[in-house]
Amino acid sequence: xxxxxxxxxxxxxxxxxxxxxxxxxxxxxxxxxxxxxxxxxxxxxxxxxxxxxxxxxxxxxxxxxxxxxxxxxxxxxxxxxxxxxxxxxxxxxxxxxxxxxxxxxxxxxxxxxxxxxxxxxxxxxxxxxxxxxxxxxxxxxxxxxxxxxxxxxxxxxxxxxxxxxxxxxxxxxxxxxxxxxxxxxxxxxxxxxxxxxxxxxxxxxxxxxxxxxxxxxxxxxxxxxxxxxxx
Numbered sequence: 001x002x003x004x005x006x007x008x009x010x011x012x013x014x015x016x017x018x019x020x021x022x023x024x025x026x027x028x029x030x031x032x033x034x035x036x037x038x039x040x041x042x043x044x045x046x047x048x049x050x051x052x053x054x055x056x057x058x059x060x061x062x063x064x065x066x067x068x069x070x071x072x073x074x075x076x077x078x079x080x081x082x083x084x085x086x087x088x089x090x091x092x093x094x095x096x097x098x099x100x101x102x103x104x105x106x107x108x109x110x111x112x113x114x115x116x117x118x119x120x121x122x123x124x125x126x127x128x129x130x131x132x133x134x135x136x137x138x139x140x141x142x143x144x145x146x147x148x149x150x151x152x153x154x155x156x157x158x159x160x161x162x163x164x165x166x167x168x169x170x171x172x173x174x175x176x177x178x179x180x181x182x183x184x185x186x187x188x189x190x191x192x193x194x195x196x197x198x199x200x201x202x203x204x205x206x207x208x209x210x211x212x213x214x215x216x217x218x219x220x221x222x223x224x225x226x227x228x229x230x231x
Contacts, residue, residue, distance in 0.1 A: 105220070
């Protein structure tokens with residue numbers, strides 16, 4: 001039903017089709033990107049989400065302070081913490097405060113870590129998988145045509161397609177290497193973290209975050225003392 005690519009070689013008709021690869025790749029990405037939206041629209045799957053930058057007022061300093069002070073309450077009523085881990089997440093005061101506060105208050109709840117660099121690597125791998133096979137097939141097709149016809153332009157097309165296939169593989173290796181480098185740097189970021197010099201996009205927030213962290217530490221210490229049996 002779908003059209004094929006045809007080429008004549010010594011009177012023989014050679015056809016090639018890449019519809020299965022293209023259709024499968026499109027179906028994979030559609031399922032990956034839109035399944036959650038589809039389930040939410042149909043009522044099968046629904047979550048209430050709290051995103052600090054969107055849910056805390058960024059225009060009014062007074063309301064922003066109230067939001068920072070109440071962020072531990074949001075964390076306490078959360079069942080899962082989703083961390084989008086980037087190359088500098090553990091150098092940012094907001095990320096570390098929310099992560100440590102959640103772990104301190106709810107050590108047995110679920111923390112889901114989604115590395116951004118790994119997501120890029122997976123997307124790159126998907127793109128390579130989508131493009132590599134068709135390009136490779138085209139390269140081999142033109143090479144077989146050149147062997148039969150000895151047509152120089154056909155050889156050029158085969159070499160160019162092969163070089164493009166190799167370039168796609170190198171790109172995938174570069175993405176995976178970038179993810180490995182990011183992963184190896186996380187340990188150093190944890191060891192060197194300090195509330196005093198951590199990255200804070202709005203410097204005025206640093207004092208409020210430190211106060212919220214100290215207040216949480218005092219409350220947790222009080223809870224521990226109350227829960228400790230009398231000697």
